Amino acid sequence: MNNNLSSLKVRDIGEQGLLERLQRFCPPDIIGDDAAVLATKAEESLVVTTDMLVDGVHFSDITTSAEDAGWRAAAANLSDLAAMGAFPLGITIGLGLPGDVAVSWVERLYQGMTECLQKYNVPIVGGDIVRSPITTLAITAFGQANPDFIIRRSTAQVGDAIIVTGIHGASRAGLELLLNPQISQNLKTEAKTALITAHQRPKPRLDVIPILWEIVESQSKIQNPKSKIAGMDSSDGLADAVLQICRASRVGAILEASKIPLPSAFNHWLTPERSLNYALYGGEDFELVLCLPPQAALTLVQKLGAEASIIGTITPGSRVILQHENKKIPDQVLSLSQGFQHFG
């Protein structure tokens, strides 16, 4: 933790002093009781997700400022809500801090979180600050969704089109640029900045949800009204998302490598292999991976334009196969074990 910017440490003002400083990031009517109270919409289900982030494991001063760590933590949780088709109601923040962390670092963390949260009108509704040998951030986000419109991993059906929002691989490329600035020599400043921003300030795709429901509502009049949208976010990588959906839905998939939307800067900068590797396994793009009946998928792509692409199809069986336009490249079978285990 880089504390040089400020001489005031957490231990100088104590838990209570820090809480008082951080209250300006929270709505005033929510503070001061044992728990926060929030109005909910009748007929809607509560959707809850939680994440834990540890200094040196999930964020690091080398690649992530306090503001960016805050933004990313908030964005990851809002993305989980978007992945369920839910609109956020609020988040709670648990913070473990060593006494020698600069108060300014904590304030910048909250600044970054609220910058992200305010874009989506999400209040910080509660929290806990405790002493810990390692800076730790525990976020729980909760939202509401129409029970008929909840997106799950387990409801993909054979014949569904697989759609991704946005582009994939940008966040990983941004991380590489932060870790190894020298690799940017063939990149325009603009492209470099865009990739780094994709890593530091990912956007949860809550914007897609209302458009999606509009399509589902109009399509369900003519199609099977019981069919549910399957999906999840691509926070652990695009390959992981497709594999998780297929496993939960007991189906397979064919992905077309050439259809996976990549950052245009990859073209003359990375080999096709590396580009695809970043897109499939890079992770942290926080886009949505959705499985829809083909007609609904086409309508969604028309509505979202460049912001959505059909990259494959749900198939019988259980294998997820990556096909290449160049038929000399053999098909690849993707597997979850190509991912990584955090305790490894």
Add this chain to the structure above:
Amino acid sequence: MNNNLSSLKVRDIGEQGLLERLQRFCPPDIIGDDAAVLATKAEESLVVTTDMLVDGVHFSDITTSAEDAGWRAAAANLSDLAAMGAFPLGITIGLGLPGDVAVSWVERLYQGMTECLQKYNVPIVGGDIVRSPITTLAITAFGQANPDFIIRRSTAQVGDAIIVTGIHGASRAGLELLLNPQISQNLKTEAKTALITAHQRPKPRLDVIPILWEIVESQSKIQNPKSKIAGMDSSDGLADAVLQICRASRVGAILEASKIPLPSAFNHWLTPERSLNYALYGGEDFELVLCLPPQAALTLVQKLGAEASIIGTITPGSRVILQHENKKIPDQVLSLSQGFQHFG
């Protein structure tokens, strides 16, 4: 962390392996998506509370087994919901673990949590497990409450009776007995066990809430229907609770020392000064401190019997005064600074 009991470490089975083992503690329909989905009652507000617990700061193998650490963590969060007048819907658990923690320790932690949660039919609805240099537990609990029946700190009124549930000081005495077993020499085994159990297995007072609402509903027919119950739990000590309520409500209070219910074992074991100190400042009794109009308070005490006691009155001004039966002992003015700061 005492890992001698089992040779299997968290790093041996990884995040995924550990998640799979812990899923037996969660309802099966809730697992497997980006977030959990919960049904809510219409017309009720959502109540949310969060706690963070760090090994060596908030729990320790010296005084707390894994099961007890789990029970206490769950109980503390359910107590926060009870303190708001809310019924629990579910909890999420974030867990940070060093790789060398025994898998059996984690399972025993979850065992203790679920033992407490099952008493109140509360499901674990989500979680996150991450690598961390220090064992860290982040719990967020959700509940629902009738918006007209929410208990807040800020609504105490002059003339209200101050009620406490249960007894105070037992948890602190139990902790002292665990830290210094030799002080138990004048205590019967039964009494000793009861005090240690009070510390290791505190009970959130969710049982009081329905009784309270019954009284409020019947009383509101004849009294001011707009009057709200003020209160909080005594997790940070009885003195802290009364002081917090008075500060939030901009009132004062008179407490009668002789009315504060103590464990009967204190009589011949501790000095009156130490007994009162444990009761006022010991903390972690997880009882409720409530401010009610005198008639409602009497009715509550009649209904709860020995489980509730009127210990004082809300007064004008801002001072919280402790009066003693023995008039030779001068009145004391209590203050928040007699508590402690975690970063101190």
